[in-house]
Amino acid sequence: MADITAADLLAAEKIFGDRLDLARRYVEHLETSGIERGLIGPREIPRLWGRHVLNCAVIESEIARGSHVADVGSGAGLPGLCLAIARPDLELTLIEPLERRVIWLQEVVDDLGLDNVTVMRTRAELAVGLVKADVVTARAVSALSKLAGLTIPLLDGKGELVAIKGRSAEEEIEKAAKVIRKLGGVQTSVVLCGAELLEEPTTVVKVLVDKPRKSA
Template sequence: MIDREGFAAAFDVPRETMAQLDRYATLLTDWQTRMNLVGPSTLPQTWHRHFADSAQLLVHAGHGRTWLDIGAGGGFPGLLIATIDPKSTVTLVESIAKKCRFLETVASELGLDRRVIIENRRVEALPRQRFDIITARALAPIVQIFDWARHLADKDTRWVLPKGARWEEELAATEGRYRFSHVTRPSLTDAQARIIIAHDVVAQ
């Protein structure tokens, strides 16, 4: 289990950024009393279940990218990525207005306003554009994510998708629907989970 100190060491996070993350954790706990941002049982393990689980994606995506986080919810992984990678620009798409208010509050209090764009709509409604990285956490099967967001990608866009124990089934379900190159990487936070890294996604 990765705690606060373990997080700082594992991801080489400077003291100033850790102070930002402390504030993020406080806001998450406060707002969780008013709305369901994360699973209630996961809140005591925020540094492991949400912060570390999100931060590990940077290892596979690289710094200084343009990110699209679909169904951002409590800000994982996108808002966490924006906090620890000062060179990134992150667009958070969230269809539920009250969750967007939470995201706006955290972005403002952490001084991330210039690098975080919050879109209160469904991802299908975003105008055509191109992102370096597309991600979504605990949202939908891989094939559904491709359906929703492929107008926001080109062949070089990397889809960095953390998946749970049924990741093999999700990959199998894309057969006949999409052709793409991919690799799988182990998760630092769940032995049964995998991170799917795909590119050159083409509908069949």
């Protein structure tokens, strides 16, 4: 079983509240079938709570109530399922192209009874027009210069990209600036999430998108 430190337990209680048991069940899926099916590495078991689940869940602070969130490259549900558990007010669409991952995600969604989640087997670029999100999230998908093109079109000209990044966030923003502007990004910032909860806060790149409509 994945251990949880006292500090991480306090953070989990604050983030998940009365849905903490759902978060625990999700972690059980990660450390059993998630590892068996290659969605997460066995060496990650001791770090499932701190490095993965809580690292993702804290970005909920950057998402407005009632938002429709598209999670691109959802994989093991990081951050999509973490957000769905922490924020039942959100509507989540998990976009994942690999069949075995999609099957696993749907099994977890069904087992946890998450009625605010839709799992789509498709590539992000093929979901444009099918999904209209207020917020797009991603973690460990690709560099921002490529990620912007995969995610921002799902906003249909207006909304926010909330991407979990590492220490190179500022450098990635510089390299992606031109692409982001072309796609309608009007403001880009780096935000640290969970500084008061986690030993290592989560670095997030936020891109505010407001693309002018073409006149008829």
